[in-house]
Amino acid sequence: MSIPVLPLTLVSSVERRLATSVAEARSPFTGTSQIQDWGASWWEYQIDMAVTQGANARRLSAFFTALGGLRGRFLFPDPSIEVPIAVGNPYVTEAEPAGALVLQTAGWGLGLRAGDFFQLGSDTTTRLYQLTEDVTALGSEATLAFVPPLRTAVQVGTPIGLDAPSVLLRLTGPVPTVIGRADQHRFTISAREAL
Known part of the structure; x- marks a missing residue:
């Protein structure tokens, strides 16, 4: 089974960040901090897809539906x-x-x-x-x-x-489809590296 690839022609913007498992414990009395670094890190993405209509919108909706929410993984060759x-x-x-x-x-x-x-x-x-x-x-x-x-x-x-x-991503939640006038579909994806 091959891993599906997000259609890049429909990406309008990308927000990428490296998340780390670092916690801060701050004293309420002195204001000093103790930093705890657990050593893990992963990529997180917020991807806005271009407004689509008709067959392209249905195809993109089917792509996200086929992922099965948090179960599915997909490759994202980051266009940025x-x-x-x-x-x-x-x-x-x-x-x-x-x-x-x-x-x-x-x-x-x-x-x-x-x-x-x-x-x-x-x-x-x-x-x-x-x-x-x-x-x-x-x-x-x-x-x-x-x-x-x-x-x-x-x-x-x-x-x-x-x-x-590319990065291997997993959705962090359902992908809502915002459908406007004239069959205009907008998708925003929140995903993190699939580890």
Whole structure:
């Protein structure tokens, strides 16, 4: 069973944020804070779809209905992510355990900059990462510093996806269909990374 992909031609705006499992306990007497970091983080999205009509509206409604609410997952190749040009075919050169925040890689042409995104895995193992430092290749090798931490161990030879990096999402609630005059449908999606 393949994972469905959200139709990008109908996306009008995207709000993306990296959520973390950090809690603050503040003293009511001194105002000092104690921060508790549980180490988990994930992507959250709010996606507004373009106003659609007729067959396109029904097709989009069917896409969300087929997800089955919180059960279903879908891939979202975030259209706000700029795809770098001529960066080579990078891959992982050293295995890294879950929780790592750096990867040793090779196969680079040009480097990437802090803020660029890449993907590891595919289908149900798709994970989206954002670089926290510029990548300067030494020859064809480079070290990547990124967030969030690796969810699973990464093996030598794992390709680094730079062409339309995607994130695997799960709805956080039902997708309401607002139907206006002249059969105009509006959809707003709230979703988080499916872990």
